[in-house]
Amino acid sequence: MSFQKPQVKPTNIEFSCTEIGGLWGIYFQEGMAVCFLTYLLHHLQDGQIVPLAEEALKISQERIEKIKQFFLAENFPIPAGFSEGDVNLAAPPLLHDTFTLSFIYMMNRLGMINYAFTASNNARLDVLDFFNECMHTSTEMFGKAVRMMLEKGIYDRPPKMNYPNKIEYVQKVSFLDGIIGMKRPLNALELSEIFFNIERNYFSVILMLGFAQVMEDKTLKNVILRGKKISEQQIELFNSLLMDEELLGTVPVSMEVTASTVSPFSDKLIMSMINVLNSVDILLISRALSVTMRADLTAHYTKIITDVMVYAKDTYDIMVERKWLEQPPLTTDRNQLMKS
Secondary structure, three states, rough: OOOOOOOOOOOOOOHHHHHHHHHHHHHHHHHHHHHHHHHHHOOOOOOOOOOHHHHHHHHHHHHHHHHHHHHOOOOOOOOOOHHHHEEEEOOOOOHHHHHHHHHHHHHHHHHHHHHHHHHHHOOHHOOOOOOOOOHHHHHHHHHHHHHHHHOOOOOOOOOOOEEEEEEEEOOOOHOOOOOOOOOOOOOHHHHHHHHHHHHHHHHHHHHHHHHHHHOOOOOHHHHHHHHHHHHHHHHHHHHHHHHHOOOOOOOHHHHHHHEOOOOEEEEEHHHHHHHHHHHHHHHHHHHHHHOOOOHHHHHHHHHHHHHHHHHHHHHHHHHHHHOOOOOOOOOOHHHHHHHH
């Protein structure tokens, strides 16, 4: 048996697991973004938002092409991902124009977090440069989205708080209490996490409402409505915490779902987006848990993570059953090789 001699390269630094995992995951996320932005842009009428949506779409398309180049250069299988078949441009508008702006804002806010984490795990410099560029463009797009949302009066700023008069140190263990007896006021980190968890869950509720409205499959519709309920429960909980602190609650965003009942997306794309939302929820609630110093908040976050993980497992099982979940690259099964 003869083997073809591999191509000689100036250097041959192969991908490690971190580069493979990072590029593979981002390929799917940007593929979903392209599908959503293509549809949203197709129906977009607000001339102020159109250029920003076009720029966001172009950035996602360029990222996908760059990742393809990385994979081709390494003879690495390109994931199937998503295609034009996952979007129905003939479907009527499901979401009002302002949602496109909300989508760009949220996509890039989460992108900054994700790209920073992914970049910090990479050792191959060309891949590191790519993720650094992704962080840069996501930060720019986030700023543009915030600026436009402020101009349109649809950006809900995080709560203000009075500046401290002096530096203080924790004097007693009760600083960590909160389940029984008097609770100390929220600190800046805790308040910030509560606000952004409310904001993110409102975004999820809007998406889930739209998905449930157009979903014909009864099983999937029930799963989507269950996810919507989980997000609504988080909003109710976090708003009640703010009300208890005399900070008022964060008001709901304006209704951004139309009356359309025609699905613009494939069932696979919809469930994949829910899968991503579950992952993001677990990640960011874990982040909130890691910085909280009040026992009652710790208890709330722990329960939320448990509830979301149970829900995520159920959506995962459905995607596996329907052969919608593409398998991440696996390490070599040495035991199986030795048996053959």
